[in-house]
Amino acid sequence: MSEEFYRRGLEKAQQQDYAGAIAEFNQAIQLNPVFSLAYIKRGLAFYDSGATLQAVDDYTEALKLDPQSVEAYYCRALARLSLKNLPGALEDVEKAIQLNRNYAAAYDLRGMVRRKQGYIQDAIANFKTAAQLYLEQTDKDNCRLCLAKIQQLQPKEQTAIQPVQPTRAPIISINEYFTQLLDRAENGDTTAALKDLDWILQADNQDGQAYCCRGVVKCKIGKYQEAIADFNQALKLNFNHGIVYRNRGKARSQLGDYQGALADLNQALQIQPAESLVYIARGNVYRIMGKYLDAIQDYTQALQIQPDDPSAYYNRGIAYTCLEEMQSAIADYQQAASIYCEQEDWENYQIVFNSLQKIQNSTPEIKNQQFQILRQRILRLVGGHWEIAERLIQQERDEFPGMFEDWYLQRVIDKLERDRN
Known part of the structure; x- marks a missing residue:
């Protein structure tokens, strides 16, 4: 009898009557509580109806009944991906591939997970494997989809190098161009960003904004003295933006000039009184100086401006730890960890997690x-x-x-x- 309910559930799911399908699968499971396929198909119906958490529950139950179910691992990986649980999705799809090395869809899914994690070459390799398997299985449509994904990820071929002209006319706008350069540096391409900035300053050595941006990039690679020289030049050229004082303050702090750092950060706040990053930077200086209450006050002010800034919570947690206010430190670490998790920033999440464990273990x-x-x-x-x-x-x-x-x-x-x- 349970097979009959199961069959009707499949039919209703095919007709996109997910509520009806779930009801039929419920009956099948009630009659046969160890019917693992019914859990999987009910999970698919939950997933297709938008109830992703219930789908995960059903896939997990199916795996308890049948730990070798490739389909259950694959389906749970897909659901976890939609929930942005990338580590969980990767773990499940890896298990599916271990159980079936020719499962094209699993390689395709692993490619999507790795792409979201930022591992582009690994993603391309998985899409290539999936495309080859789809081709061998005469699934040309999915093969083409994988090839399209690969094409999107592969770097575009560079056209012939044009002679550098001493003009910036082709640039869409100066601010946008500098923003792009800083984004490249933030993503780790500091060498290319510095080369572009050096060229700009060769073409126009009176560009205060270029000096400021080069100072920011040099801070990222630890050349603080050179960065300070660039910030000084930007100020001489009347580029008196808050970012100059904020970053020069951070550079001075790295070199142990805490009073100079505070002077710069105070000046930055005069220009940008609602900039949370300045409060965090000044809080960090106060914390290094042992002024923990001042630091906590600045981190709290930053959170009033930007309530979801995990770095403010994390740094405030460190300050509370220094004051041995462990309950407050734990609360801040937990909040920081939660936000980093939502942002899928697993590297910073692990840093916070380690700090929290250290407190709790001690x-x-x-x-x-x-x-x-x-x-x-x-x-x-x-x-x-x-x-x-x-x-x-x-x-x-x-x-x-x-x-x-x-x-x-x-x-x-x-x-x-x-x-x-």
């Missing part, structure tokens, strides 16, 4: 106290029904595996409070 009583406080908050929000809370926490574990336990509790609390509001 003061286990604080960790236990924090856990109990979060547990009580969840209980109040779910009316005292811990089984509901456990289910919500498990959903977060499935969605974001490998996080610390307090983070799962805090995330559930944030969602419940947001829904209530």
